[in-house]
Amino acid sequence: MQVPEQWELGILRKYNREQARDIINELLVEIFNKILAIEGQNLKDKGIKLSMNEVHVLEAISLTDERTMSNVSKRLGITIGSLTTSINTLYQKGYVSRERDLEDRRKVVVGLLPKAEAVLEEHDAFHEEMIDSIFEEMELDKDELLIESLEKLSSYFKK
Template sequence: MSRSKDVINELLVEVFNHILSIEGQTLKERGVKLSMTEVHVLEAINNSTLKTMGDVARKLRITLGTLTTSIDVLVRKKYVIRNRAKDDKRKVLLHLTDQALEVLKIHEGFHDEMIESLMVDLNIEKDEALVKSLENISNYFKQKY
């Protein structure tokens, strides 16, 4: 790999790992007792249009089996309610409890604070090249994966 590729790879991995680590630590400090994976499953359910197991699994890019394991835990912890659809018993619908919505509020607050801080500290609003580069990276991953 060329030097540029090495640096880009290292920076992407480092930024990703820092965000996950800080996010997990901050949410724990704010009383969230779930793993980041569980929080992201709740977020995917919340952002899903149909709120079916299949829809959420596609959104997370995981198998139904993997999602089922996570949902089983979240149901047991009382963050998710799972029901069969009335019109098609094969469909499993997911509903978030008030407890889950509270976790998502805390999670969203963390992201708002992080972005706000980045914009102030790094002057991102004025750095159109950085914003465009981040958009390009995001679009690349959406299209590729």
């Protein structure tokens, strides 16, 4: 016997594919802007005179193993030229070091100065706090399945 499609959907599944899609869409796109805004406000409150963009450059440097201009720009998804201007001002403001690689003198290796490390610590602490408060509100840490799925989602975008 054939069961009407609506039945199956109604009884067996609360969320349909379209709803799920909307939620993920929203999460991935709209929410992010809010986080950026909150982070920016946090920097201001702490008296840090850097844009979120500049903080992300510092973050990218800290997460990159071989810290050449190419590698960092690749991680950020911007051209090397764009990164050059960014590094110019960060160097000027005393956040990063910058020197030629002695092995391959075409390369420029950037590094984080103490001032930058301090900013990144602030930034990390803020992120941890934010996510912890999400956990608390949602009791997420009990939710094995969610974490597992998020990990899959995360790895999907890495490829």
